[in-house]
Amino acid sequence: MNDSLLAFFSRLRAFFFKTSLDHDFDDELAAHIELLTEENVHRGMTPEEARRVAFIKLGGVEPAKELHRDTRSLPFLDSLLQDLRYTFRTLRRDIGFTTFAILIVGLGIGASSTIFSVVNTLLIRPLPFRDPASLVWIANSPGALGLSGQTMQVGHFLDLREQNKSFSDMAAYFAFYGVGDNKLTGIGGEPERLTSVPVSQNFFSFLGVEPQLGRFFTADECKWNGPHVILLSHGLWQRRFASDPNIVGKSFTLDGQPSTVVGVLPASFDFATIFAPGSHIDLFNPFPLTPETNRWGNTLAVVGRLKPGASARSAQAEFTILSKRITHDHPERNDIDASLTPLASHVSGRLRPALIVLACAVGVVMLIVCANLSNLLLARSASRQKEIAIRAALGAGKARLIRQMLTESVVLSCCGATLGLLFAFLGTRVLAHLTSISIPLLSEVHMDFSVLGFTALVAIVTGILFGLFPAFQVPGIKLHDTLKDANRGSSHGHARAWIRSALVVSEVALACVLVVGAGLLIRSFLRVLDIDLGFHPERAAALRVDPGSGYDTQEKRNAYFTQALHGALEIPGVEAAGLTDAVPLGHNRSWGVRGKGQIYKREEYPDGYVRIISNGYFKAMGVPLRAGRDFTERDDLHSEKVIILNETLARFLFPGKDPIGQIVNADNPDRKVVGVVGDVHHLALEEKSGNEFYIPMRQTQDFGSVDLVVRTSLPNSELVPRLREALKPIDPTFATGTLRTMQQIVDKAASPRRFVVLLLAGFAAFALVLASLGIYAVISYSVSQRTQEIGIRMALGASAQKLQASILFQTLALAAIGILVGVASSWALARAISGLLFGVTASDPATFAGMLILLTAVAALAGYLPARRASRIDPMSALRAS
């Protein structure tokens, strides 16, 4: 081992055996002195003289000890420990200040760490799959909103998989699975609706998932009409099967069919959080890639894994060419124009701007926290000047004093960080359990080492940042003046006041930016909630009522629908009832549609979103009928085929003509237009979905699920049992699906926006509180410094009102500068968030005016309290005080 390493370990050891080594050295020195004294006596000195000379020769006992200690141990660590001890003593003495500072830092760091863990999960940490960077989302066409535009036909998938050279493999799942599509019966307990996702055979191995129990699907199981087999999600296995270790091979009834469990997925695999945020998936079943499923049209959501060395860009170039060729070779299929995005950006790309805004907001909050604490520490160091001067007089170097001050602030911020970690722990737990928010990966948010590391970093940087100003005040302290108590009104005091005012101004400016940002987003959010969705979500609710497997002909099913509707309508309090295959803001699919005889080029062929509905649906949903009539019970198998268009489609297909009575080709048969209804926001709250049309449920078999929508004033708790009662006669195994109110569905669609708005509003509120505290602290400090002056003024006849007004004016002047800077910077910064705004401009005057009023009011309040105190100063006691 080399010398310096040996020395370091030896020093480290010495650090921990300080006391015993000190004793040891005391003895050694004592012996030395004795020996020296003895020798001096030998030389003929008197014992006193001998001893004195011995001390001189040694160069003094204390310096020798100090030298020994410094050489022996780690002097840096020693003095750090000393500083820490001193810090804790000081902080304990000033418990009010300490608590307050720790609380502020704790809240700030708690917020930062929580947001960091969200950003880390969504934007930084790789997806929880094998080699996630090579995964690419392959959509059917670029920029498509609806599911039909995102998905591709089975034939295309097979051709692309075979012909491409960029991907080592491609996998797919069936994107049109319905929530609660599968009815689980025959395992005891109530029948239950479960959600199952059909996947291609290679789906799990492609992603690098290993089964917890059993195996994945075999090729045989993925044939058309293959055996009924399922994989259980970890959640369902735990919940419904009590984590039965022998579940594999067992069979139970799913949709009236016996199905065999072949395996259980691990807890680490959460399909929903990545591909369908805000929902949960119970089962997986094999999806056959066969000519039969090819006929279903665009159905597959596709993911590819790039070969080593291939990039998404080069793959895109290849797929563009492949798409053209395949489209050309297969006129019988739908068009394809494959569009590739890295899976990670497909999953969380849409949230990226919002998250960046949140991250910046939290950064601003931390800056305000720093400014605030800086301010408090400055005030504190002013009152500690004497203490510092005494320490300096006793020989503490300036560097040492600065280090002491910085140690204090870092200790404060580290204590705050500990509290902050607790907040962040709670915060991430709450976020991860917000099941009603459709943000991908949110359930994966948790504390990990990167969050801890981040917190530690923030704590130290924060501590140094807010300790910097107060620490560098130290060298300016004038020893003599301070000790003589004569520094009142010195120029040094002015410099300090100037810094403190600057800090308050920046606090106000930063708060201003946050308030404007939050204000703009809140206004956008309110605008979104205010949108005329084209339907009335309030008092409407939907319940899955798919006909059981017993209803095996269309005749029987139609009878079932009629009975179900009648049953629902008989419930007192139900005003309207209708059936649909897809409620708004949920699933969607689009078909080609044209007026009979109209000719379009292939790539211009119009399409529209299709809904399969029954009579009464529009009324139950509150969709206004613009012209013609609603469907009736008589629009069934045997009557004329009919269709209802929305206004946009009616205008598009038959511009300037009366659409009623026109013939339209949508699915195969010619359909006569019998009605026109208002446009509905089916895809997203913020936008209309364009072309839409409705086909009566009794005239088609092309739907995957049936929801009963009722409009009622009954509370949910009453509605569900009543509905079950009403449906019992037609389906005794009616499963307890969950009733979803339309309001819940709308709220969920608004949830990512609500999430961002709530957090940002919280930050802005915190910022406001901090800024007002900052103002209050500065003004009340200046009042207390000026007590004497105020006393003199009052003694000379200044009125209380006048004094109050002058202090308020001082406050508002500070606030005004801050607001001015803040308005300018928010004006610039608001442009950056314009992508998140809806219905308001980045320079929305109402928001800016609101912020102005709010901040002025807060500043006035923060200044009023010290002003009132000043006006109540008794001149006599103020003058006597010093």
Place this chain on the structure above:
Amino acid sequence: MSPQLDILKGNLDLMVLQTLEVMGALHGYGIARRIGQISGDTILLNQGTIYASLVRLQQRGLIHSEWGVSNNNRRAKFYSITRRGSRRLASSARNWEQLSIVMGRFFAAQKEPQR
């Protein structure tokens, strides 16, 4: 009083090592006195610095110490050189001799006459 020589830490350490090599186990006071005698009191230095030097040497494993009793029956800490210390001393001494020869030559060199 003659001006005392300022002395570098490393040189003091070397003197202490050499003293222990020659004298065997010795306590701090003994070492300080010995260095004083050898140098003819030209370099000392307050004796306290001896202890810092002893700590440094000990940290590097060049000497070791134990409590013992001095010849006039006093308890004192005795230092002695380790094998590692002897080896280090030998190589350092060689260095020193060479360096001092070279330095001597430098100082002995006369100013060259101007042409």
